[in-house]
Amino acid sequence: DQQVKQNSPSLSVQEGRISILNCDYTNSMFDYFLWYKKYPAEGPTFLISISSIKDKNEDGRFTVFLNKSAKHLSLHIVPSQPGDSAVYFCAASAGRGNVKTSYDKVIFGPGTSLSVIP
């Protein structure tokens, strides 16, 4: 049973427009969420994260939104660039980032392949 779901295997967006990648989770114990980007033949690279005490985190063109009641998060990329074409993984954990608690493993979703068309 997948605890982290990315229901869109692929997404195509025109250059300059907004890309919205969605992620849903089932485990209410998750309190830390991460997005990774992966190019072919490379390992995933960390992109942005958000703690459950926030509902938004922004880093340049990347913004992650968290809706705890809906157990849903999304990654917005504005404006989208051809170099953003990659597979994006949503990930979740319990307690990570909080040195006062023990934490669980990081669970990844199946990924969404984003194509930004020039």
Added chain:
Amino acid sequence: KAGVTQTPRYLIKTRGQQVTLSCSPISGHRSVSWYQQTPGQGLQFLFEYFSETQRNKGNFPGRFSGRQFSNSRSEMNVSTLELGDSALYLCASSLARQTYGYTFGSGTRLTVV
């Protein structure tokens, strides 16, 4: 500084054989996690090591095992290989257990024939 190094990059084995994959984390990083990536399944957590101890384990059979050495380098071993073990095996390191933002290696592509 050097990133996470995984060796070998590619490996072809036959069913029934065993294989050992190696991971050298970023210098100073003490936590190493292993993931299996297959098409449609994303990254499946295998195990996590910290200070030479396995701290967490995923839902994989006992044929999958690992260890971590005093210099934080880690190895994973798969015995009695099956065709379904063909995958990209990724290693990730982080400074400590509670830190976020793993750094991943480029992975070892294992093909079982």
